[in-house]
Amino acid sequence: MGAVTIKHVAKEAGVSLQTVSRVVNNGPNVTDAMRERVRAAIDKLGYVPNMAARRMGGSKSYLLVAFNDRKPTLEKWRAGRGSDWVAQMLLGAIPRCERDGYHLLLELLDGHSAKLHQKIDAIISSLRPDGVILTPPHSQDRSIIDQLEHRKVPYARLSPGEDDERGFRVRMDERQAAVMATRHLLDLGHRRIGFLTGSAEYAVSTERLEGFRAAMADAGAAIAPEWVRQGEFSFESGIASADALFALRGPPTAIIASSDEQALAVLHRAKDMGLDVPADLSLISFDDTPPIAFSLPPLTAIRHPTAAMAERAAALLIEGHGLDMPPSPPCTLPFELVVRGSTVPPRR
Amino acid sequence: MGAVTIKHVAKEAGVSLQTVSRVVNNGPNVTDAMRERVRAAIDKLGYVPNMAARRMGGSKSYLLVAFNDRKPTLEKWRAGRGSDWVAQMLLGAIPRCERDGYHLLLELLDGHSAKLHQKIDAIISSLRPDGVILTPPHSQDRSIIDQLEHRKVPYARLSPGEDDERGFRVRMDERQAAVMATRHLLDLGHRRIGFLTGSAEYAVSTERLEGFRAAMADAGAAIAPEWVRQGEFSFESGIASADALFALRGPPTAIIASSDEQALAVLHRAKDMGLDVPADLSLISFDDTPPIAFSLPPLTAIRHPTAAMAERAAALLIEGHGLDMPPSPPCTLPFELVVRGSTVPPRR
DNA sequence: GCAGATATTGAGAACGTTCACAATATCAAA
DNA sequence: TTTGATATTGTGAACGTTCTCAATATCTGC
Numbered sequence: 189m190g191a192v193t194i195k196h197v198a199k200e201a202g203v204s205l206q207t208v209s210r211v212v213n214n215g216p217n218v219t220d221a222m223r224e225r226v227r228a229a230i231d232k233l234g235y236v237p238n239m240a241a242r243r244m245g246g247s248k249s250y251l252l253v254a255f256n257d258r259k260p261t262l263e264k265w266r267a268g269r270g271s272d273w274v275a276q277m278l279l280g281a282i283p284r285c286e287r288d289g290y291h292l293l294l295e296l297l298d299g300h301s302a303k304l305h306q307k308i309d310a311i312i313s314s315l316r317p318d319g320v321i322l323t324p325p326h327s328q329d330r331s332i333i334d335q336l337e338h339r340k341v342p343y344a345r346l347s348p349g350e351d352d353e354r355g356f357r358v359r360m361d362e363r364q365a366a367v368m369a370t371r372h373l374l375d376l377g378h379r380r381i382g383f384l385t386g387s388a389e390y391a392v393s394t395e396r397l398e399g400f401r402a403a404m405a406d407a408g409a410a411i412a413p414e415w416v417r418q419g420e421f422s423f424e425s426g427i428a429s430a431d432a433l434f435a436l437r438g439p440p441t442a443i444i445a446s447s448d449e450q451a452l453a454v455l456h457r458a459k460d461m462g463l464d465v466p467a468d469l470s471l472i473s474f475d476d477t478p479p480i481a482f483s484l485p486p487l488t489a490i491r492h493p494t495a496a497m498a499e500r501a502a503a504l505l506i507e508g509h510g511l512d513m514p515p516s517p518p519c520t521l522p523f524e525l526v527v528r529g530s531t532v533p534p535r536r
Numbered sequence: 537m538g539a540v541t542i543k544h545v546a547k548e549a550g551v552s553l554q555t556v557s558r559v560v561n562n563g564p565n566v567t568d569a570m571r572e573r574v575r576a577a578i579d580k581l582g583y584v585p586n587m588a589a590r591r592m593g594g595s596k597s598y599l600l601v602a603f604n605d606r607k608p609t610l611e612k613w614r615a616g617r618g619s620d621w622v623a624q625m626l627l628g629a630i631p632r633c634e635r636d637g638y639h640l641l642l643e644l645l646d647g648h649s650a651k652l653h654q655k656i657d658a659i660i661s662s663l664r665p666d667g668v669i670l671t672p673p674h675s676q677d678r679s680i681i682d683q684l685e686h687r688k689v690p691y692a693r694l695s696p697g698e699d700d701e702r703g704f705r706v707r708m709d710e711r712q713a714a715v716m717a718t719r720h721l722l723d724l725g726h727r728r729i730g731f732l733t734g735s736a737e738y739a740v741s742t743e744r745l746e747g748f749r750a751a752m753a754d755a756g757a758a759i760a761p762e763w764v765r766q767g768e769f770s771f772e773s774g775i776a777s778a779d780a781l782f783a784l785r786g787p788p789t790a791i792i793a794s795s796d797e798q799a800l801a802v803l804h805r806a807k808d809m810g811l812d813v814p815a816d817l818s819l820i821s822f823d824d825t826p827p828i829a830f831s832l833p834p835l836t837a838i839r840h841p842t843a844a845m846a847e848r849a850a851a852l853l854i855e856g857h858g859l860d861m862p863p864s865p866p867c868t869l870p871f872e873l874v875v876r877g878s879t880v881p882p883r884r
Numbered sequence: 885g886c887a888g889a890t891a892t893t894g895a896g897a898a899c900g901t902t903c904a905c906a907a908t909a910t911c912a913a914a
Numbered sequence: 915t916t917t918g919a920t921a922t923t924g925t926g927a928a929c930g931t932t933c934t935c936a937a938t939a940t941c942t943g944c
Binding site: 207219 | 899
């Protein structure tokens with residue numbers, strides 16, 4: 189009803205529309221007195237600029253869109269696995285957007301759909317966002333990046349991998365994290381360490397494995413080939429890998445899982461086999477979503493700074509006068525090794 | 537760049553803007569031939585209506601906003617507790633929105649802020665959403681409902697409680713769920729059953745407690761006053777309540793927790809005390825977020841249909857030619873008692 | 885005190901849609 | 915046929931901003 193527009197403010201303050209607009213947008217060339225006068229009128233009337241009109245008139249839409257892979261997200265959620273990752277991303281980015289009057293919209297995209305690019309085009313045309321946040325694995329998808337470049341939409345890539353340097357990139361040092369996890373186990377005295385890789389199409393999977401290998405080599409500890417299990421991030425994959433490792437003649441005394449789901453699977457299988465964690469088997473997982481901290485025992489884990497990364501991505505897109513820039517170095521955020529009860533020295 | 541507008545389509549098809557608009561919006565009074573011709577032009581040019589312009593011209597914004605309480609959400613998330621609830625809500629509602637070309641925006645509101653209503657006004661003025669989804673405890677806040685009524689914004693309330701019948705309401709039968717949980721324990725042979733209530737400002741807390749009392753009374757089982765612990769949904773509250781219950785002369789043989797966090801707290805405390813779940817203590821929780829299913833033992837729980845509720849809320853707002861309607865009965869969605877390993881007959 | 889630069893304000897068009905209504909075409913009944 | 919009703923299409927204004935550019939006011943340095 190009320191529908192206070194810029195016109196009302198202009199009339200109230202006795203100035204032109206343009207002047208009000210300048211004040212609202214912190215434009216240059218406004219005297220302090222004028223700014224004050226207009227501000228007073230704005231406060232008095234409770235004026236808030238209309239987003240749609242802003243988009244129509246100007247070049248900014250005050251809208252960011254996050255592209256999230258639909259299938260794994262919905263499937264995990266339907267399977268009761270939760271999608272804490274999505275929540276963390278949103279809760280990290282939204283407050284940052286808010287600070288500058290932006291809004292964040294979550295879009296679910298089916299990476300394997302033939303219509304993927306059509307869908308992206310539709311989103312861009314319809315929403316005309318000021319920026320796009322790409323979550324993995326979309327953040328590694330060259331064809332999506334090509335499309336965004338072509339459409340001249342700024343974008344920020346979360347955990348983008350290393351073979352494409354375009355766009356804003358926000359990551360953590362997955363390799364170093366794996367090194368730290370491995371060293372933690374080595375320091376405790378473990379030498380027989382199993383490693384469960386994540387899904388091959390995620391760059392982080394490779395990086396984590398590399399870190400593990402490097403740390404082991406560095407310590408002069410040999411890795412038996414059968415200790416490294418290629419897998420996926422899923423619970424099922426964790427079950428399969430755990431079974432394979434437990435069936436070995438000389439099973440590992442410690443396992444590093446590439447996801448919390450995998451780790452939980454290992455924990456469950458261990459219990460089924462009558463193995464005690466941590467007495468018989470030390471366990472470290474990657475990501476540190478809630479189920480991990482509250483499991484019994486609480487698991488030692490690498491805490492992934494998902495929210496901070498999303499916040500950073502939003503900040504880059506909002507501040508970054510972003511396009512046509514030379515490729516900037518990726519922004520690498522700190523992670524943390526949270527030591528809980530699942531890692532102890534191996535049994536003698 | 538490309539920026540194909542309705543004008544281009546009109547020219548391509550050799551018709552007026554208005555006709556294209558009618559086809560796009562499935563308007564009446566268009567011949568099949570014409571519809572075909574315009575559709576062809578739309579497909580050929582890849583036209584997608586611009587959301588902002590639509591909002592400017594017409595009365596619909598194709599936008600729904602979800603109001604979520606900021607403090608508990610952010611605090612839980614910062615404490616590493618996850619916000620699976622938020623993710624479930626979004627993943628339930630977003631696909632439904634998508635189906636009709638709508639978008640869903642998540643807004644975090646601080647329920648205790650003095651500026652709450654100012655903030656809501658700002659969101660409405662700036663975004664002009666076609667509907668608002670209220671999550672608890674906002675869904676019970678009369679002043680928010682008053683404001684939305686006054687601004688004539690349709691709204692749907694999730695788990696709204698029972699003392700205000702305005703607006704669309706979507707809920708599950710919390711009372712019946714508590715009855716079912718209690719009966720499950722009674723059927724197993726438990727008589728000494730503890731109950732941990734949720735935060736008092738949430739309507740569901742009361743409803744669940746009522747269900748528990750009713751089921752016990754129905755079975756002729758007495759409830760010792762000290763078995764019912766007033767608390768909050770949090771992990772800390774669960775710890776405190778568990779300690780209090782375990783310290784009793786004759787402690788309960790089973791506990792119903794009003795949230796997963798509470799239940800996990802009980803599980804942890806039980807372990808600390810050397811109590812085995814389920815042998816020494818049966819445990820049921822409410823909500824069934826992921827940490828529960830993957831804990832050891834996996835917990836029996838009431839599965840809250842959060843996603844389905846959000847989907848329904850979105851549907852009501854999208855379809856509902858919603859305002860000035862007589863108060864409709866609440867839409868009650870089915871829940872489920874998922875029996876896992878944490879409930880067995882009591883020790884003799 | 886004057887020319888030129890620069891800072892400040894204002895006016896009107898433009899953005900891409902839908903709305904209200906006017907114009908035309910088509911149809912059924914007299 | 916003719917008439918009135920109805921189905922189909924088109925026209926111009928409106929939505930609330932920002933953009934471009936022009937107009938004016940205010941500074942500099944000589």
